[in-house]
Amino acid sequence: MTVRHNDDAPTSSRITQPRQLGLLCYLALARPRGLHARDTLIALLWPDHDATRGRRALRNALHGLRQQLGANAIISVGDHLVGLDPAYISCDAIELERGGAVATAELSPPEPLHGLHVEGAGEFDRWMSEERTRLRTLMAQRRQLHVANAPLAPLVALRRPHSPDAAAMYARGHYLFLRTAHGGAPEELLRSRDYFERALALDPTFAPAVAGLSNFYAVAARRGVLVPFHEHFAQAIALSHQALGMDETLAIPHVHFAAQALYLDDDWDRAGREFATAVAKDPEYAEGHRFYGVWLGMVGRDAEALQEMEEAVRLEPDIAHMQSSLGAARLAVGDRAGAEEALRQTLAIDPRHAPARGRLVRLLEEDGRIDEALAERRRPPALLGADAFAAAHADAGSDGYRRVLLETMRAEAAAIETRLVERHPTTVNDIYSPPIVRLVSLYAQLGDRKRAREWQLQGMAERPALARWFASIPELRVPAGAELRSSR
Known part of the structure; x- marks a missing residue:
């Protein structure tokens, strides 16, 4: 492996540490491309170090x-992510992927990554x-x-280079957005807007920053x-059209x-097509996979939904709502152990993640693990x-x-x-x-099928599209014996 600075002589002789070279190589080539979790890098290159020594190394x-x-x-984003700035660093392997002439210039190119070995880093060596x-x-x-003198079709579209500072600002904003979009502090979410706006101030043609603002x-x-809702959501849609006009490849x-x-429009078929388009345009956009997975689950395509959620977590493993959505998808296919693992991982990332706490508590309750459910509630x-x-548990145990x-469930249904x-x-x-969907779900859990059906019919009479929502309620799919039974 050779490292060059601009067009000067090779500088690899100055990067003498195998782990430094390995780190550079991984940051440049590992997929998905972009930023990588520090914990992942430590586990790969310093597997025998504890957390403190690993971070120092x-x-x-x-x-x-x-x-x-x-x-x-x-580029460093927060305390968790690190990557190479493509505005400063180029890699011949990536140029090769794009269809460049890097490898075709010589018909007998050198062995790729020749001579690189990191002692005691088995996972890295396998990669x-x-x-x-x-x-x-x-x-x-x-x-x-x-x-064959055939044209080399580019594997990745080449675009006009943008300001490296704009790209760095966008990367910071995007990471902050992912961390705070689903339950983070509002002021942190507002900070993500500041980064996107600063990116556009540096480069008004940088379409990803416009898409970031739409997010x-x-x-x-x-x-x-931001209120009112419809006004600001309309702004998101307008920015989405603007971003797509600047770069049609955006997801x-x-x-x-x-x-x-x-x-908003109750057009489920159009929603599915748009989610699928997002995934097709950018297979490495984790939120696209997650949203598509949500839609697939809502229309009953649970196995496909799970595949999308697994991919979302592979792309963004340290984002809480990705793990939480994976837990829900695993529950839908009956993988309760896998669901519990994903939900606990969510809470390890964000102990305040309410949907994950709720799902985990309910899973434990349904499995009869009342002591664990109580501990999780407390x-x-x-x-x-x-x-x-x-x-109640202290007074009458699990029955209490x-x-x-x-x-609690009856009181929520009444409200x-x-x-x-x-x-x-x-x-x-x-x-x-929709609250009526929650109401039908509660009555189904309580075993009151009659009242659940009454509200289903009323809801569909007023809004036919609710039939799709009701069909997605897990309690209406499972055998009656799996429901929570009322003691009436």
């Missing part, structure tokens, strides 16, 4: 690379071996095309950070078009009503716990019924999660 290696390649070569095989195959294909406005409207706009179709930050469950659970009967104003949450 990684910091030292990054410092060494910055000294040799320039301070701007390495390196697979990468060598992949590059050898790719070079052979390119040589055949070259000999921000869609989520800020959804969470009530993010199609996610927002799909959300509009699904949640684990800080404690869930609402945790003390009542604890008192289940009694409070049924009472929703009151809202629906009295025609309370629709909230933003109602748009994305």
